[in-house]
Amino acid sequence: MKMKSLQDALYNWLTIKVVSDARPDDTAAKETVELFEEILVSDYHLANIEITTDDVMYYVSFLQEGESKKQRFPREVIEVILNQINDEPDKYCNFPAEEEE
Known part of the structure; x- marks a missing residue:
């Protein structure tokens, strides 16, 4: 992708x-994070990705091919999905990993 x-x-x-x-027990979310991290690393050559926040923004700093860069995103935009989940938790059940016996 x-x-x-x-x-x-x-x-x-x-x-x-x-x-x-x-939602640390949400394995689908965790697997999706891993997929996007792979894209960031393999397609865009990012390393040392770090997130910081303030009241208004998320800041993502990273190295891209040795050059230090930073992008920012409004919290209200980034937190839309989380807010939807929190507002209607019954629509977004966790699917934890199945325990192996």
Whole structure:
């Protein structure tokens, strides 16, 4: 899966990462984060990806081919999916990994 732009890939990764961090038992969210991380690394050559926040923004800093870069995203945009899940949790059940015996 190839994202149209680095910004799209970071947006998708950050959106699901926020959900995954808030729902550590949600294996589908975790697997989706891993998929987008693979895209960021293999397609866009990112390393040392870090997230910081303030009241208004998420900041994603990273190295891309040795160059330090940073992008920012409004919290209200990134947290839309998490807010939907929190508002209607019965529509978004967790699917934890099946225990192996």
